[in-house]
Amino acid sequence: MSDRRILIKNGFIISLDPGIGDLPRGDVLIHGDRIERVAPLIEDDGAEVVDAEGTIVIPGLIDTHLHMWQQPMRGLGADLWGMNDYISRVYPLRERFRAQDMFASTYTCAIEALGNGTTTALDFCHNVLTEDHAEEALRAHRLTGQRVVFGYGMVGYADRIERERDDRLAHVSRLHAELGDDPTALVRMGLAPGTLNFSTVKGMQIEVEHGRGLGLPMTIHQNDAGELYKIHDAGLLGPDLLPAHSNNASDHELALLARCGCSISFTTEGEFSGGRNMSVVGRADRAGVSPTLGVDGPSFVAVDMLSQLRFTFRIMHAVEAQHERAEGRWPLAHSPGIPFVTARRVLEYATVNAAKALGMERHIGSLTPGKQADLVLLRIDPYGIAAGDPANHVVLHSGVGDIDAVMVAGRFRKRDGRMVDVDVERLRALSGEIRSRLTS
Structure with a gap:
């Protein structure tokens, strides 16, 4: 030291x-x-x-769900209307990314997030087209000075994953050996297993068990109704597996998550603007599932966790008020436990809760x-x-x-x-060259 x-x-x-x-x-x-x-x-x-x-x-603020490789696509998703727009218009552009583009995109996004107060991020990298793509993203992370969990993505390969899984998991093991097990290291290895809309229960089980064998923090996209039941039945839920979104989780599924010590990463702004059910944030918190927050895709949301705090607080208030009105309790009046959310509680989502979700509560999340x-x-x-x-x-x-x-x-x-020690003009050039090629 x-x-x-x-x-x-x-x-x-x-x-x-x-x-x-x-x-x-x-x-x-x-x-x-x-x-x-x-x-x-x-x-x-x-x-x-x-x-x-x-x-x-x-x-420092902690972002538990950020796709850093999307930084050059800022603005392309501004007018998205639902998931189908994203899948058809934004996500396919990943195929145009060269390995060196992963370095530039990741570095630029990390510096932007860092300047906006995000000291720790879980980079959910679902653009590992080749081993070089992952290596270049990690090379960027080693240079930024931000604390990062690199979520090596096993998603998005419906036509390839079965034949590539063993090689990719072997690559994860090699990268983990290089980065080591120090929980205070600035760059740590993680895993983003494929979820059931891209894989199978068996495939997901292989990936989760591999990650657990290495002691890695893991995260998954959870978008389809009923997925959490299947994942629980397969014995895969645990405090080391962080679902993202989970807007359609039932109260029973939330109880299962709480029993297994799970958190959820809510990307409030993107989910709300995409028309998803927002009652789940308050229901999760009440059920004992620790909410955490993420930006999600820079292609459609600003890399700004302070904005996510405000969005989350206001949306949770609005959802709770709507429920009170539906129950006939109008005009609004204070009663025990209502309103439930406070600004301090939301700040904890992006600090102490997030540190716990990443298995780092002993090291970050509070001024202790x-x-x-x-x-x-x-x-x-x-x-x-x-x-x-x-x-x-x-x-x-x-x-x-x-x-x-x-x-x-x-x-x-x-x-x-x-x-400190950042060439802003270089950042602008790095991002601009990729953006012009993607949109041409």
């Missing part, structure tokens, strides 16, 4: 650690890559002092001594912090333009509103 010490002083600390709570004026001492202390006042003559006056200090120093400084000046719970300010009154600094593992990746 590095001996470098950084003292962040005079910020409004939202630690999300129950033992520390919120500190209206507090300090965070960082030693190397870890948080050493969080307290109202810390003195350390040997530390570099960073004045956080006029900012809120929060744990001993954990990795992943954090974000949000400017609140010139108007100051909003009234009420300070989490309300983060979720409802903050945007990416307010992000003053982003730190991962004790290193600033963004400082004073600017990315």
Whole structure:
């Protein structure tokens, strides 16, 4: 561990650690890559002092479902109307991606997300057309400074997967051996098994068991009704398998997920705009299934987790209000447990809940001594912090333009509103060349 010490002083600390709570004026001492202390006042003559006056200090945001390879296709999915549009108009463009395009796309998306406060992301890479495609995406991840779980995609190969599965799983094993088992490493291996609309229960079982044998975090797309029953019956549900979407999950399926210690990744903005059922987020939380949040596809959603927080809070409120009205409880009135969602709870979806879903709750997700120093400084000046719970300010009154600094593992990746050691012009050129070729 590095001996470098950084003292962040005079910020409004939202630690999300129950033992520390919120500190209206507090300090965070960082030693190397870890948080050493969080307290109202810390003195350390040997530390570099960073004045956080006029900012809120929060744990780094965690995106549990992001398809980074789609970054050059930003805007192509703006007017999508349902899944069929996506499958016919956007997803097929993956076949045009060369291996070197995976490097440029992944690097650019990761830097954009990092600058927008996402310190950790699960990159669901369902564009592993060749081994080189995966290698190039990982090469990008090694350079960004973002904390990443690389979800090696086994999906999208309905005509090839049966004959290629063994080779692909062998490649996963080799990559995992290269990256190692350190849970605090910035780049970790993961697996995205094929789900039942692309594969079979037997095929999925082979892939999940392989991932479990390696101790990998895993994630799946879960879009078809009744899938969770089948996956449970096959004995495949577990805390290491993170379903994404699950908008059609029944209450009984949610109970199965809770019993197995599962979380769900909700990509609220994309799901809502695609006309999907949004009651599942609140039903999952009430059932004991930890909700987490993701951006999903940059082709149709901005790589901006702060927006996802706001979308999720507002949509959950609207769904709950609609239910109250349907039950005849109108006009709205407070009663025990209603409304259920709070801004703080939604902030936890993208921090402590997400860390747990990735098997990293001991290392990230809160500003806790001993954990990795992943954090974000949000400017609140010139108007100051909003009234009420300070989490309300983060979720409802903050945007990416307010992000003053982003730190991962004790290193600033963004400082004073600017990315550190990033050639923005190069990023623009990398993404633009691929975009022009895809759309020509």
